[in-house]
Amino acid sequence: MAYKMPVQKYSGKINEVTIGNGLKLGGESVLPFYSFDGDIGNKPAIGMEIWDIYPESWPKCLQEIFKDVADDPAKWANFCIYNYSPDFICLKFEGASPDGLDRSPEECAEIAKKVAESVSVPLVIAGCQSNEKNAKVFTKVAEALADKNFVFLSAVESNYKEVGAAVGMAYGNIVAAESSVDLNLAKQLNILITQLGIKPDRMVMDPGCSAVGYGFEYVVTTMDRIRLAALQQNDTTLQVPMILPVSFETWKVKESVATEDDAPEWGSQEERAVGMEISTAVGVLGAGANAVILRHPRSVEVVRNFINQMTE
Amino acid sequence: MARFLTIGERIHVISPTIRKALEERNPEPIIKRAREQVEAGAHYLDVNIGPADRDGEELMPWVVKVLQEEFPDTPLCLDTANMKALEAGIKVYDRKPGKPIINSADAGARIDMINLAAEYDAMVIGLCAKDGIPRDNDERIMYCTEILERAMEAGLSQENILFDPLFVVIKGMQDKQQEVLEAVRQISEMGLYTTGGLSNVSNGCPRELRGLIEATFCAMAIQCGLTSAIINPLDKLVMDVIKTADLIKERYLYADSYLDL
């Protein structure tokens, strides 16, 4: 008997969402990278994370790369774009944290505007630990960057109304719904955000991320189930591209923060941290991520190579 | 697993409004009832034109066209004992929204409806009965497999048949309810699809109790494997219970707003 290849054809399709001027996410109608089944949609995108303040808390090996530019977010962004060509820049307002610098929303908007004016790629705006503060920051930043199609990371259960109304409705940007590895909340948040009047192709989702080894099975399973619901059950509430801020998680786990003095048997800290970042990024891409955010140039290079090989 | 399939029952010759509209070929009342049901979330619409011995061959195509023009996304369930009328209806039926369902074949005189379904690549409801209500579940399963055998011979695959074990009225046949549920279970365990007329169960009960009885029976039957039912979609309780049962069966993902979808 001759071999017959099985095919999984689905009725559902992930929305195609345009970020900035022309960075397209999603559009696939098959499981991630299953090009043998059908249309895999747009290539997953890679963004690089930068901060509005000098990243004092980053491991030294990472600071070293950006130390000459990291005082100025616009310089930092352009340094990344010029040297590593990411698809987008993720500007994280760590300085807005009430526990830290407690930068005002107006100040953040000023910085965001300056960065936006100086770069050639779309921005993803991320906030700090405080969801309450983020709502205020996002409102001002979205106003300053009105109708740019930039992504705001993110709207959560406690602030989605404020974030949705400002970012999505009033100022024409893209809302990311964040649900920290909770499948039902992921779906509910998407419903609530569309009920605010935001079009499904004007939103993305962050289903929650963790580093490999740190409950990563929950991340994979949540993403698998979201994708299967979207494709197999044609659940329109979940046909939303997923963006995973990988670097927010991988650079704080033991494998990445332990210095060579702390763990001499483990070898180079930089390589370990890069390894954690790459493996986590590929892990979520394999489960359906349409965009990942990274810090280390080496990770960007390897993950891009991986994506190219899988999609070309 | 596929979602529970609901078939709206409200276009029925028993209703005086519908009877009159069918006789006069007046689309308005029929469209109105169809719209209410579609908006309430019915997947299929049943179209019962009665025996229509005289003009069925002309009446069925007429009503099929009227409904499909207005509701191109809603598939239909053609309901009459008149085989010629069914054939004529299927011939004009546009299958874009889904295959037509023939309502219904049985293991007796109407077993040829199986062949009709096979010939026209339609779905069919298979009543597990020969003449009258089956005596017990052995009989039901006998009829069920007789229909299945006929289908296999005719080349109609099992996914195209919705087996109806014949729901019975609670007022008067209370002692048979468990047996019907058991029949649903047995048929489902054979990997077959099932359906049934929910209003049969609550027939003759006070109006305010009918929805409750139907919803409860439906939930219990779904647990036994029931995959579809012929219902009154305007009954919100029944529809909400079906949505919730689907949820508990994990046929879609939970979200707090699931009833709004």
Place this chain on the structure above:
Amino acid sequence: MALNGMQIYKLLPQKNCKECGFPTCLAFAMKLAQGNVEAEKCPYMSDDAKAKLSEATAPPMRTVKFGAGDFEYALGGETVLFRHEKTFVNRPRFAVMFSDAMSSDEVDRKIKNVNEVNYTRISEEMHVEIAAFKCEREDKDAFISLIKKVTDSCPKVVPMIMTENTEIAEEAVRQFGDKGPILFGANDQNYEAMVNLAKDHKLLLGVTAAGKEKLYELVEKIQKAGYKELLLDAGSRNLKGTFDDMINIRRTALLSGDRTFGYPTVAFVCDMAQDKMMQLACATLFVEKYASIIVLSDIDYSIALPLFALRQNIFTDPQRPMRIEQGIYKIGAADEESPLLVTVDFALTYFIVSGEVERSKVPAWILIPDAGGYSVLTAWAAGKFNGKSIAKAVKEFEVENKLKTRELIIPGKVAVLKADIEDELPGWKVVVGTEEAATLTNFLRNYKQAAS
């Protein structure tokens, strides 16, 4: 291949005698097809029919074994494509590639690396399980001495003997058969001899062909020859092609129910890239989907830490989340004055908490009592995380002898436990920590400052 109701019906005597408890043979057949009843219920079935049925109801993917003694491993036996559908059962195993064409320096370096990566993570010992040996020079003695050298120096690895030369294979198997090696290299030409060799020594046999179609034909032949302890390789050596092979071989078994491909597969990541980080990327994908053996060029901690951790996560039973061993854990250079925190034994919670403590750079202790493996609130609600269980852990792990501090920081979510714990632990003061681990870093810094 799985049979449907009608196909089973044709195997039945069609007597409709009801002795099976069903009104008709067809009803019985339909139910058999669903796996809802035992075939034995029909007393009139022919032996031939029984054989066909049992063949049809065997699991879709075989479980095979390799290795010996403490280093014996099972592969395959999977029943689902996604872990949430049930669980994945047999984790993939990692191999490092050796070759008789490598310089002895290179071999020595790899031996050293293989031996260096050896650590425990949540009660699981992590090390490379397999050394793959590629015979490139067709020099029997050189090949044998390479295997000998590596297996002598790396006692934990099981050899994978890779040659299509049956004579060399025979000698290698003769010498290393007691280690339960994998014999890799059955192809269209040599499969009869290779099957016999594998059969004689009860070895897992690696079958290789150029493409899935050719592999399928070859496996059919080998199955006919009566051997079913197989490991499949459809020949792709690049990332995209191997992904296609892994997905489709697994789907053929589990979705189409076709047992010709119901065997584990091997992914040669070592051939996909030179760069170890790119190999890490490829290997990550294949841990998720769906390789059973992953062959790397080399190993070090920068790729081992993520890969082993990922594998441990993905192959956790979703019904039984990972638990961390109870005890008292030292984070950083903690001494007897350092702060002491308590949390539950649910591995994920422990990891998040310990990660945040680590990030704070405040050396500290974390006490883990027996909390049933649940998260903080669930364990509390189930009565598993309370004054009693915490006091028991304090005694059991001799906290009072080890530490001078008599303050215990508890998760903010179970602030209600304060009084309860203080009752159970006379002389102790309970400090209520943060609700979320994310704010623990600041909390600890302030806590330490206040103390000093």
